[in-house]
Amino acid sequence: MLLIHCPYCEEMREEEEFSPAGQAHIERPLNPEEISDEQWAHYLFFRKNPRGLHHEMWLHAAGCRKYFNVTRNTVTYEIMETYKMGQEPNVTASKEGQS
Amino acid sequence: MSNSIQVESPLHHAQLDQLIGQSNSGGIILHEAALLGHLNLRGNSQDAEFLAGVKEALGVALPITPCSSAKSTLAQIMWLAPDEWLIVVASGSEYDVEQKLRSYLKGHFAVSDISGAQTILELSGSNVIELMKKSTGYDLHLDSFPVGKVVGTTFAKTGAHILRVSEDKFQLVVRRSFSDYVWLWIQQGSQEYGLTIV
Numbered sequence: 001m002l003l004i005h006c007p008y009c010e011e012m013r014e015e016e017e018f019s020p021a022g023q024a025h026i027e028r029p030l031n032p033e034e035i036s037d038e039q040w041a042h043y044l045f046f047r048k049n050p051r052g053l054h055h056e057m058w059l060h061a062a063g064c065r066k067y068f069n070v071t072r073n074t075v076t077y078e079i080m081e082t083y084k085m086g087q088e089p090n091v092t093a094s095k096e097g098q099s
Numbered sequence: 100m101s102n103s104i105q106v107e108s109p110l111h112h113a114q115l116d117q118l119i120g121q122s123n124s125g126g127i128i129l130h131e132a133a134l135l136g137h138l139n140l141r142g143n144s145q146d147a148e149f150l151a152g153v154k155e156a157l158g159v160a161l162p163i164t165p166c167s168s169a170k171s172t173l174a175q176i177m178w179l180a181p182d183e184w185l186i187v188v189a190s191g192s193e194y195d196v197e198q199k200l201r202s203y204l205k206g207h208f209a210v211s212d213i214s215g216a217q218t219i220l221e222l223s224g225s226n227v228i229e230l231m232k233k234s235t236g237y238d239l240h241l242d243s244f245p246v247g248k249v250v251g252t253t254f255a256k257t258g259a260h261i262l263r264v265s266e267d268k269f270q271l272v273v274r275r276s277f278s279d280y281v282w283l284w285i286q287q288g289s290q291e292y293g294l295t296i297v
Contacts, residue, residue: 008181009250010165014236016253062258063251064165064180 002077004058007084008066017062023047024055024069051075053093058082108133109218109278118296126226126292129285132219132270136193138186139179140200142208149208156203157186157196168249168262177249177262177272185260185272187219218278222285223268226292231269233288235259241266255284 002015029035029043048054056070071080071091080091108131115131142149144163153161159171162178169176174196175187188196193214200210222230231239237252238244249262257280260272273281286294 008165013252016236017251060251062253064183065251066180 002079004070004079005082006060006063006066007068007082008064009060013060013063017060019059019061021057021059021067024057053080053091055089106134109275110282113279113282115296122293122295124293125289125295126224127222127230127285127289128224128227128295128297129289130221130223130297132221134190135214135219136188136190136196136212137214137217137272138188138193138197138200139211139213140184140186140208141182141210142204144181146206149204149206152203152205153200156199166248166250168247177260179249179251179260215275217272217274220271220273220278220281220285221264221268222271223265224292224295225267226289227267227269229292230285230288231261234284235261237261255281255288257281 003012004015004018005012006018026043029039032040052073052075054072054074056072057067058070059065059067066085068082068084069087069089070082071089072078073080081089083089110131110133115129115133140153142153144150144161150161150163157171157174157176159169159174159176161184162169162176163181165178165181167178173188173192177185177187179185186196193212197210197212204210228239234255235252237250244250244263246263246265249260251258251260253259254261254271254273257273257277259281262270262272264270271281
């Protein structure tokens with residue numbers, strides 16, 4: 001069982017309280033009429049499936065019912081950080097590479 | 100036939116009032132705080148005007164620290180999320196309190212009367228910690244769950260907001276549709292300790 005830090009409740013909670021909600025930081029195109037079907041399809045359906053570091057959205061379903069972001073290693077399940085919606089991650093693949 | 104509508108708690112069918120006094124030696128004491136007024140309040144906790152308005156209307160400052168609660172003579176307020184609170188008031192006063200909040204608040208906020216959507220179960224007794232340990236994964240130690248704290252967590256695989264009223268007394272806010280399930284769970288879970296309804 002994972003313990004996940006909810007940035008809104010500000011404490012560690014059991015994994016059972018949460019549900020994953022897919023890739024984070026997906027921006028809706030500002031000009032949907034002007035872009036091609038292929039670009040729209042990429043926004044709607046195409047998701048990363050990385051081996052290693054990944055940014056995901058999670059929902060604190062049984063607690064505050066807020067979405068937040070998680071930086072997670074998909075191989076080891078290690079959670080590097082959790083941060084609120086609208087914030088940028090501290091741990092990214094490029095920074096990982098440097099260290 | 101009468102035209103008046105009879106309000107019923109979601110545990111009406113359990114006839115808890117008839118079970119009162121049937122046993123008084125149980126290690127678990129259950130009381131349904133039925134038919135209280137529940138108001139859901141949403142607003143921006145960064146907005147000083149919103150906070151001042153709520154304080155004016157309810158007589159107590161809105162708890163903005165995560166998982167905290169506050170109490171006044173009028174209401175019991177529980178923190179649900181950074182922009183959401185549950186206000187529990189005396190039975191029948193929910194409409195007046197709602198109107199009072201509306202008269203004091205301006206701008207972007209929402210008050211909803213959700214009294215029919217949920218009920219409150221109060222658990223106490225000498226074995227209450229054991230029963231809670233069976234039911235929720237949350238750490239019940241006083242260091243992590245002090246008196247006055249309210250946590251939204253899982254209870255018997257369903258969700259509940261749990262308020263610690265005192266060291267050995269908890270209030271569960273459960274959904275109407277899950278209240279029967281929770282009632283059955285409490286009955287089964289407290290079999291080894293004995294259950295007293297008050």
